[in-house]
Amino acid sequence: MKIIGNKRLLALLAVLLLMLPVLSMAETAAEEPAQTDKLFAAIDEKGYAYLNAAENTIFYSDPSMTEEVQAGLLRKKVNVTATAYIPEGTTQIGTDENGQPIYAEAAVLVWITRSGEPESFYVRRSAVKNPLKETAIVNQAEKDGLVPVAFGAASAYVQEASIKPLVDSDFLQWWINLADDFYKNIIEYERWKLLLQGLANTLAMTAGALGIGVVIGVAIALVCTAWENQGPKMRKGPGKALLRFVYGFFRVYTTVFRGTPMMVQLLLMTFVILKGIPHAMTVAIISFGLNSGAYVAEIFRGGINSIDKGQMEAGRSIGMSYAQTMWHIIAPQVFKNVLPTLCNEFITLIKETSIAAYAGVMELTMAGNRIRGQTFSDFMPLIAVAVIYLVLVMILTWGVGILERRLRQSDAR
Amino acid sequence: MMHDKKNDSLQPLISVRGLQKSFGDLHVLRGVDQDITPGEKVVLLGPSGSGKTTFLRCLNLLEQPTGGSIVFEGEEITDPRCNINKVRQQMGMVFQQFNLFPHLSILKNITLGPTLLKGVGKEEAEERAMQLLRRVGLEEKAKAFPRQLSGGQQQRIAIVRALAMEPKVMLFDEPTSALDPEMVGEVLTVMTDLAKEGMTMVVVTHEIGFARSVADHVIFMDGGYIVEQGTPEAVLDDPQQPRTQDFLRKVLK
Numbered sequence: 001m002k003i004i005g006n007k008r009l010l011a012l013l014a015v016l017l018l019m020l021p022v023l024s025m026a027e028t029a030a031e032e033p034a035q036t037d038k039l040f041a042a043i044d045e046k047g048y049a050y051l052n053a054a055e056n057t058i059f060y061s062d063p064s065m066t067e068e069v070q071a072g073l074l075r076k077k078v079n080v081t082a083t084a085y086i087p088e089g090t091t092q093i094g095t096d097e098n099g100q101p102i103y104a105e106a107a108v109l110v111w112i113t114r115s116g117e118p119e120s121f122y123v124r125r126s127a128v129k130n131p132l133k134e135t136a137i138v139n140q141a142e143k144d145g146l147v148p149v150a151f152g153a154a155s156a157y158v159q160e161a162s163i164k165p166l167v168d169s170d171f172l173q174w175w176i177n178l179a180d181d182f183y184k185n186i187i188e189y190e191r192w193k194l195l196l197q198g199l200a201n202t203l204a205m206t207a208g209a210l211g212i213g214v215v216i217g218v219a220i221a222l223v224c225t226a227w228e229n230q231g232p233k234m235r236k237g238p239g240k241a242l243l244r245f246v247y248g249f250f251r252v253y254t255t256v257f258r259g260t261p262m263m264v265q266l267l268l269m270t271f272v273i274l275k276g277i278p279h280a281m282t283v284a285i286i287s288f289g290l291n292s293g294a295y296v297a298e299i300f301r302g303g304i305n306s307i308d309k310g311q312m313e314a315g316r317s318i319g320m321s322y323a324q325t326m327w328h329i330i331a332p333q334v335f336k337n338v339l340p341t342l343c344n345e346f347i348t349l350i351k352e353t354s355i356a357a358y359a360g361v362m363e364l365t366m367a368g369n370r371i372r373g374q375t376f377s378d379f380m381p382l383i384a385v386a387v388i389y390l391v392l393v394m395i396l397t398w399g400v401g402i403l404e405r406r407l408r409q410s411d412a413r
Numbered sequence: 414m415m416h417d418k419k420n421d422s423l424q425p426l427i428s429v430r431g432l433q434k435s436f437g438d439l440h441v442l443r444g445v446d447q448d449i450t451p452g453e454k455v456v457l458l459g460p461s462g463s464g465k466t467t468f469l470r471c472l473n474l475l476e477q478p479t480g481g482s483i484v485f486e487g488e489e490i491t492d493p494r495c496n497i498n499k500v501r502q503q504m505g506m507v508f509q510q511f512n513l514f515p516h517l518s519i520l521k522n523i524t525l526g527p528t529l530l531k532g533v534g535k536e537e538a539e540e541r542a543m544q545l546l547r548r549v550g551l552e553e554k555a556k557a558f559p560r561q562l563s564g565g566q567q568q569r570i571a572i573v574r575a576l577a578m579e580p581k582v583m584l585f586d587e588p589t590s591a592l593d594p595e596m597v598g599e600v601l602t603v604m605t606d607l608a609k610e611g612m613t614m615v616v617v618t619h620e621i622g623f624a625r626s627v628a629d630h631v632i633f634m635d636g637g638y639i640v641e642q643g644t645p646e647a648v649l650d651d652p653q654q655p656r657t658q659d660f661l662r663k664v665l666k
Contacts, residue, residue, distance in 0.1 A: 311512060313512065314508065314513075314514070317473060317508075318502070318526040319526065319578065320530065333515065
């Protein structure tokens with residue numbers, strides 16, 4: 001009990017530490033002006049530059065332009081130099097107001113000077129609409145000894161860039177960087193909304209799957225226990241044959257769904273079996289529900305079998321039918337026994353739904369991954385996702401604990 | 414209080430013919446014939462494994478016989494077409510382990526059967542339950558739950574639960590075997606009262622004293638057969654078969 005308490009405390013502390021930068025940046029965040037019409041949205045502390053505009057926007061930049069960009073939360077004066085790489089054979093599609101040619105396909109290669117040392121950086125933008133052309137540009141540029149990573153129709157010239165850190169302390173800088181990271185990955189462009197949407201989808205999928213799982217699981221458990229307990233006593237006839245058939249079917253069902261990876265099931269459902277359903281989330285809910293049903297069936301089967309045989313006999317001896325005894329006597333006791341295990345299945349399911357990303361569902365993990373793709377940072381989006389899962393599971397575990405204690409209390413009455 | 418005397422002209426309430434039961438290769442009952450007339454109190458004695466409990470459980474088909482027939486009030490209940498649930502409503506059963514429903518209050522334990530199966534109104538069922546509870550001296554436990562009760566109290570409630578269905582016969586499967594010694598008396602008292610009121614009873618027990626004072630008919634079983642039967646005096650005080658003598662010597666020691 002004490003160990004658990006300490007663990008909880010540690011976890012809480014970790015969460016608070018992670019939240020610390022958020023709290024500290026709350027004020028500064030508000031006063032940042034929008035930077036939409038500038039070439040670079042931001043250059044982070046590592047020197048990664050982020051292009052500001054949407055896909056295929058054509059930049060018009062003076063070759064000698066010095067742009068003041070925002071690096072994370074903190075304003076830093078940065079001089080950026082960029083060279084447009086124009087692949088051979090590309091078409092000029094016009095000129096800008098400064099007389100600079102604008103090409104249909106071009107890549108921007110950027111150097112940023114930081115503390116005097118010239119460094120080259122990849123400047124990535126969302127891919128142009130034609131991925132074939134994009135690949136061709138990269139190939140050509142690499143042949144020429146360049147590493148361009150920004151694509152699109154571009155005519156950009158940035159001559160020089162430098163970043164000056166605001167503080168000297170490494171320790172402080174680490175925290176500032178973390179705060180910047182947090183701002184960039186979570187706050188900026190309301191990326192937290194993406195996480196929230198992912199969380200909502202994760203929860204919806206889990207709840208839906210659990211609902212299906214419980215219905216299937218209870219049905220399987222009822223049929224299996226009925227066959228196992230009553231089958232030998234039943235007289236030959238269509239009823240017995242039907243029960244045996246359904247029992248056999250459910251055994252195959254549980255064997256298949258517990259014997260193959262959830263991932264394979266999901267992909268099979270999405271791309272083969274339920275190909276006709278266009279809504280990825282619906283397919284995912286059905287897949288998880290079918291899979292969960294096999295496990296929930298075992299939970300309920302164990303629950304029913306754990307009830308003393310005397311209960312069924314007592315019910316039957318009064319004159320109640322098998323079904324009546326199941327409903328009035330066995331089921332309420334089973335439900336009580338099984339509830340904590342069922343909650344654990346719920347917890348497992350929450351985490352398992354992360355693979356729905358592979359079926360194209362925007363759930364929590366995918367939301368984090370999408371942020372990764374937008375900001376090119378790995379740490380913050382993944383940690384944020386992990387923390388959300390953790391908090392979710394901790395809340396549930398806590399709830400299950402309360403539930404279990406309640407049930408134990410009512411047992412002792 | 415009507416006093417019961419075995420009436421030979423009466424139709425038997427339960428008529429058992431050639432009853433057999435085997436669990437796989439294990440033959441527990443090897444052909445048992447027995448009539449039980451209304452109002453009769455039958456006590457089944459025998460060592461463990463003798464088949465007496467199986468015989469009792471066959472009477473309401475908690476065990477499906479593998480051979481022979483059982484006729485209850487002229488209806489062959491071993492016939493597949495027989496609605497056993499209807500028949501069981503008229504045969505109360507009391508178990509060694511009480512088997513009260515732990516999630517229901519005492520009152521609910523008693524009223525569930527009548528309200529669910531016989532369409533008795535809730536108030537009427539509760540009123541009747543309270544009457545029965547008063548009879549066994551447990552009316553103040555109506556709102557309690559089974560776990561709060563002692564074994565003896567639970568078994569008395571189990572008897573009341575069976576009685577609430579107004580059965581024509583009561584089957585007792587070693588009702589005092591799971592009880593602490595000081596609680597045996599209270600259960601036997603209830604059973605004795607019930608016998609005095611004329612209830613037909615079939616009792617599997619090791620309580621020789623109870624058999625002697627209450628039974629009309631004592632059956633000694635061993636190895637799946639009825640070895641010896643007759644009045645309590647005949648079987649208990651003057652057993653003819655060596656196995657009966659041997660058993661009684663051990664039990665009465």
